[in-house]
Amino acid sequence: MTRERIVVVGDIMNDIVVVPDGPIRVDTDTAATIRERPGGSAANTAVWLGSLGAPVDFVGCVGLQDQRAHDSVFRDAGVTPHLHVAADLPTGTIVILVDGQRRTMLTERGANRSLSSAAVTDELLTAAGVLHISGYSILDGFGVPGTRELIDRAIAAGVPVSVTPGSAGYISDFGVDAFLEAIAGTTVLFPNLAEGELLSGESDPARIGAALRERFEVVVLTMGADGLIVFEGKQATHVPAPTVQHMVDPTGAGDALAAGFLERWVRSRDPVDAAKAGVFVAA
Numbered sequence: 001m002t003r004e005r006i007v008v009v010g011d012i013m014n015d016i017v018v019v020p021d022g023p024i025r026v027d028t029d030t031a032a033t034i035r036e037r038p039g040g041s042a043a044n045t046a047v048w049l050g051s052l053g054a055p056v057d058f059v060g061c062v063g064l065q066d067q068r069a070h071d072s073v074f075r076d077a078g079v080t081p082h083l084h085v086a087a088d089l090p091t092g093t094i095v096i097l098v099d100g101q102r103r104t105m106l107t108e109r110g111a112n113r114s115l116s117s118a119a120v121t122d123e124l125l126t127a128a129g130v131l132h133i134s135g136y137s138i139l140d141g142f143g144v145p146g147t148r149e150l151i152d153r154a155i156a157a158g159v160p161v162s163v164t165p166g167s168a169g170y171i172s173d174f175g176v177d178a179f180l181e182a183i184a185g186t187t188v189l190f191p192n193l194a195e196g197e198l199l200s201g202e203s204d205p206a207r208i209g210a211a212l213r214e215r216f217e218v219v220v221l222t223m224g225a226d227g228l229i230v231f232e233g234k235q236a237t238h239v240p241a242p243t244v245q246h247m248v249d250p251t252g253a254g255d256a257l258a259a260g261f262l263e264r265w266v267r268s269r270d271p272v273d274a275a276k277a278g279v280f281v282a283a
Contacts, residue, residue: 006049006056009060013040019098040092043060046077047073093107114141130160133150135166135170138183164255179199205223226240227279261274
């Protein structure tokens, strides 16, 4: 029997999204739309998977004061949460300043730093069709040893692994070689152009994909409004992004894309078909 349950592990955040009405004025007020909402790359992906009807478990870490609220959000979305609590740390928080397709993020990782790879139990892996890891948890929690331990356990259990790298800035701080060592054995990698360039040492999308394909079975190189390119074997397939009528806030679009891809891929194992589902959900 094909296992279709998806286990997502990684960051959970309290997002504060700021969309200014115009250019930010220094030392005075700028009118803006400001909204608080739950977020985090891994948490976003899990909730999108739940909205698509996929059976999904989410493993993450929050501050004590937010456990009940986040647990409720996941369950309402059809996600089974496995939330660990860092009693001495706040839930991670990020302030996101949105300017069209550009975003500036001010981040406190908080309780995410306390998440251990051991939180993904062997019991969860036994039922999983795929394990999805947010790169943020590799960079500020698991490190190389913890990530290696988790991926090796998944491989031993016959579970393919997918990874979203997370942040070019964080990867640069962590070390490219260390990050690549940590995620060796990953089946599906979802880098954006900046992350792909950093991890491959190449700048052209075709060269980025070809270089990363030497390390990973499937590479899904995302390019925002230009869609994505799927690299598998010697094939490179461009999948255009659907046209949207009005772009309000691109935050989390990559997480939604990963969810759309994985929900389809865990059943079909067809990366191009899955990529088409991914760009639709992202849009």
